[in-house]
Amino acid sequence: MIVKGETVQNFVGVGVFRGRVIAPIRHMPPALAEPPAGEKLASSTPPETAAATIKAAGTSVKVTFLERAARAEGAGKEVLEATALMATDPMLIKAAIKLVNAGTSPERAVWEAGETVAQMLRNLGGMMAERSHDVLDVRSRIVAVLRGVPAPEIPDAAEPFILVAEDLAPADTATLDPTKVIALVTAGGGPQSHTAIIARSLGLPAVVAAAGISALTDGELVFVDGAAGVVRTEPGAAERSAVSAWEEQSSLLTTFDGTGQLADGTLLPLLANVGGAKDAQEAAMANAQGVGLLRTEFCFLGNSTEPSHEDQVAAYQGVFEAFPGKKVVVRTLDAGADKPLPFLTDSTEPNPALGVRGYRTDLTTPGVLARQLAAIAAAAATTEAQVWVMAPMISTASEAADFAALCTAAGLRVPGVMVEVPSAALTARHILDQVEFASLGTNDLTQYAMAADRQLGPLATLNDPWQPAVLALVQATVEGAIAQAKHSASLETSLPKPVGVCGEAAADPALAVVLAGLGVSTLSMTPRALPAVAAVLRTVTLAQAQVLAQRAVGAPSAAAARELVRAGLPALADLGL
Amino acid sequence: MIERTATIASTVGLHARPASIFADAAGELEAEVSIARVGEPAEDAVGADSMLALMSLGVEHGEVVVLRTDDDSAGEALDALVRILETNHDA
Incomplete structure (x- = not known):
């Protein structure tokens, strides 16, 4: 929505990470278009001249990569040098x-030559096939130089800037320098999109689904409010004072003391979502009380073959060692849909989100999961972390039983499941007969409850974990755990089995209060969210949280749920959240 | 024409880093050097200065390759390339 004033333009999108800044914008260049097939060399250009321009463009791209390699270290440096x-x-x-x-034409010639080389590498398979992406990247960059357009990458600028894009891809995280890019604004994407996930993990103020934002001029000064979801041109005194107010408030929200609890002392451990050893060390520095979600894809993504037992053990050990004596919940490989893996998933499925993904890949490619569990068990045996494992995309109690049997065979004592599919939420009682805990993955639970692809900007309002239907599924899962405990034959297990949340919802301080009120036992989030979530939880008692939770579940819409809860949490405004 | 044989020492075979080190060194030479698996026809040899061509050969650890050049004064240069191939760059 664009609201035009005299000169001030106001864009309203969906705020996905708080913070207010004023800075110039830079546009992410659009993906490079393919030079048309059959494009001819201009008759006025001698082929020798065209050949020389190709060589010069190649050299200029080489220099760019070597400059980058000079700033990089280790394996990253070697890859850049080879590229x-x-x-x-x-x-x-x-x-x-x-x-x-x-x-x-030179552009078309480079395009076709690059494709031939990439195809040759793909045909070789294995590690060679992985390098085909580098060839295609180099090709795009040479064509960009030939055309005199910016390379399809995050722009470089001397001064910090606000990055404006259609949407960002997971690969953009690697090249995003948070000292240069100080806020993100996208025309597309939703609250669960990759842009949102990148923003939360880097702690960058961000607004997504800001339609019309692409019309801004490069270098134009704008004000971004990532909590309100607002982008405004021609910032004045009001915007400048909003930025300074934010800077004061945010200093209160920089640290977490390591104990998640409510105002009445009810403990609610706050854990971290991590994707590797480096993340785990950062999470431990941020005083996370453990790891509620270890995404193991980092071991597998970018590999065209299954990693070895030794490589997996070493990778898991790196994470476990950051949390001696603490809980680390490992999610087994979650391939498929937006995380395809050549050796596990079928890229030709018509509905990948509803296809063979997560735990289901064990049906089509048995063995990978059992070997991963063996590696997790071997790594767990060498460290002091309390290792729990859970399978993604479980739909039925019988799948949960099969997974638990695989865990037992591997010597892993605490099997659990992710609750992402509505059927799992609704049959939690039977599922928890088979496993020891459940963890709600609210991103996928929302996408499946609302039947709305989480990557699609136009569906952003459906893809909102505040949707009362999603909250009702959270409630159903907790109630299932209570029912399972009551009906369990054994008296010693009369306490309900733990139901945690490890989706993005846990990182929203207001929603964290609702989840606490619904009875979840742990919240796991990106470590950056810990201080704000902890600060807000401490302002409410369990009884108050329960009242707010019931208001949210009973609300007629996501917007109403959010408003009702925010109205009951004055701390949010005090903290500038 | 002169030629030398070499056994690939790098554990990952002749691609990635070992290939780029070798191609870089071959590219520095005056002489044009080709490389092929030993026993394969000379027509199937590829330019030693192309990392991509080296990767296309798909030569693995322990395989023997032959380096050839028409420049008869490049014996020492070929010896230097052999030393690169017979060093494990992944160690």
């Missing part, structure tokens, strides 16, 4: 020049 070499590689450049000599 630099590709930009002037005789095989690529000679093939392009051959096409130019046959009358093809």
